[in-house]
Amino acid sequence: MDNEALYAFIDGKRAECGLRECDIPVSALELVYRCHPELTVTTERFSTPLFRGALIVREGGGAIALNALRSHARRNYDCAHELLHYWLRGEGGARLRFEGYRPNSDKRQEWLAAEGAAELLVPRRVFLPFCAGEAIEHCGGSLVAVRKRERWLRCVGELFCVPPAVVSLRVWSLRAPARRLINAHAG
Numbered sequence: 001m002d003n004e005a006l007y008a009f010i011d012g013k014r015a016e017c018g019l020r021e022c023d024i025p026v027s028a029l030e031l032v033y034r035c036h037p038e039l040t041v042t043t044e045r046f047s048t049p050l051f052r053g054a055l056i057v058r059e060g061g062g063a064i065a066l067n068a069l070r071s072h073a074r075r076n077y078d079c080a081h082e083l084l085h086y087w088l089r090g091e092g093g094a095r096l097r098f099e100g101y102r103p104n105s106d107k108r109q110e111w112l113a114a115e116g117a118a119e120l121l122v123p124r125r126v127f128l129p130f131c132a133g134e135a136i137e138h139c140g141g142s143l144v145a146v147r148k149r150e151r152w153l154r155c156v157g158e159l160f161c162v163p164p165a166v167v168s169l170r171v172w173s174l175r176a177p178a179r180r181l182i183n184a185h186a187g
Helices: 003-016 028-035 072-088 107-121 124-138 143-160 164-173 175-186
Strands: 039-044 053-058 061-067
Touching: 003 107, 028 039, 028 072, 028 107, 039 072, 053 072, 061 072, 072 107, 107 164, 143 164, 164 175
Parallel strands: 039 061
Antiparallel strands: 053 061
16 A cells, blocks of 8 residues: 555545544544444553553454553554554454564554554645645754744644654655645745
């Protein structure tokens, strides 16, 4: 599945859940409760903030476990990431077999879940105008621009209820359409 196919898949899931692109910020937790009553979401205090979340699938449903040591915005993204794993596995069609903790054991599935969660929470068609404005306002690469960029990442993250790292991921993953938009705006 390439980016465009993934984005079309996310668009379909948004429509199934009655969610429009302009409905921001998205609460992944509320989305799970509204669209997937067969899933429960628990927030537990794990011994490290490095543990983000886990999807546990069982007959008739499953659970998403989130780490209470992470910020609200990070838990929102983590919940969306685990929801993407659920959707990509055919809503529980494939059963997981736990064989111990292996971070990013399936890099392709992890990328799909990460990019899909970012698209779900920060839709490209809503986000790209923010990206173009950032690039036009802060092109130059000086220390002041970097500080403004960090502030911009935080502000946009707050708007979409995601951590700045997710905003940075969207800038990176949408770099080609962002460049086209920037060039059209600048020239």
